Amino acid sequence: MNKLEALKDYIRGLGSLAVAYSSGVDSTFLLKVAHDVLGDRCIAVTGVSPSFPKREREESEAFCRAEGIRQIFVEPNELADENYASNPANRCYYCKHRIFSKMLEIAQQEGIPHVAEGSNMDDLGDYRPGFDAIRELQILSPLREMELSKAEIREYSRALGLPTADKPSFACLASRIPYGERITAEKLAMVEAAEEVLAGYGIPQYRVRAHGNLARIEVPEEYLGFVMEDTRRKEILERFRTIGFFYVTVDMKGFRSGSMNEVLS
Incomplete structure (x- = not known):
């Protein structure tokens, strides 16, 4: 039996399932398989937050409409939690605990005993304090x-x-702000707007790390020359300054997931 068939059997044994759905690669795959197996006994639950870009939410809605999957939105309001907003190194724990607690409440209201999330084996290789919340809440x-x-x-x-x-791959916008620097809705909106600028150039993978009023752009190494082309460089600088960044830099190491965790090692 291949892993896909084993996954189907596992999900079938659950009887019903609420899938934490972000529109990413992993949660989309999990939701598709779960809905194929369980039908209407599977629902999607999606967080609505300043750390979750509008583009991602719209993609999640489009997928659920196309697949006929019932989608429920939840607002974790994580910025109201000082443990999260103060941005400690284990910020992800507080965010995950808050949002999954609310998803469990929704699942209970729907008569569904299980909530599932879409992390994969590769995720075990990075610093993921959110896994502690997942384990504690039995997600x-x-x-x-x-x-x-x-x-x-x-x-x-x-x-x-x-x-x-x-x-x-995508990570929440809060991951663009250095640990210890307070997270605000305004900062998250600036990051989202700046990343939309890069997306508009067709760059496949990017991050805008916000260090106060300085934006540090990460793109794949093969795109470093692309963003530094003189006309494009000036356009990006002007648009980032309009968003609210005074200084704009390009990270010479290029794109890498979890670069903010480098200071922890």
Whole structure:
């Protein structure tokens, strides 16, 4: 039995499921498989937050409409939690605990005993304090349960015809702000607007790290010359300054996931 069939059997045994859905590669795959197996006994639950870009929410809505999946939105209001807003190194724990607690409440209201999230085996290699909240709240992680890697999830997603098969990885916008620097809705909005600028140039993977009024752009190494082309460089600078960044830099190491965690090692 391959891992996809094993995943289906695992989900079938649950009877019903609420999937924490972000429109990313992993949660889209999990939601698709769960809905195929469980039908209306599967629902999508999506967080609405300043740290979750409008683009991602719209993509989640479009997918659920196309697949006929009932989607429920939840507002964790994590900025009201000082433990989160003060941005400690374990910020992700407080965010995950807050949002999954609310998702559990929704699942209970719907008569669904289980909530599942979409982390995979590759996620175990990074600093992920949110996993502590997932474990404490007994949130299911079916993709890790089946020992699925990101590459395998992309492969299965292609076979299922999912639009996210080759979608770049994404992390919440709060991950763009250095630990210890307070998270505000204004800062998150600035980051979102700046990343939309880069997306408009067709750059496949990017991050805008916000260090106060300085923006540090991360793009793949092969795109460093692209963003530094004179006309484009000036356009980016002007648009970032309009957003509110006074200084704009390009990280010479290029894009890498979790670069803010480098200071922890």
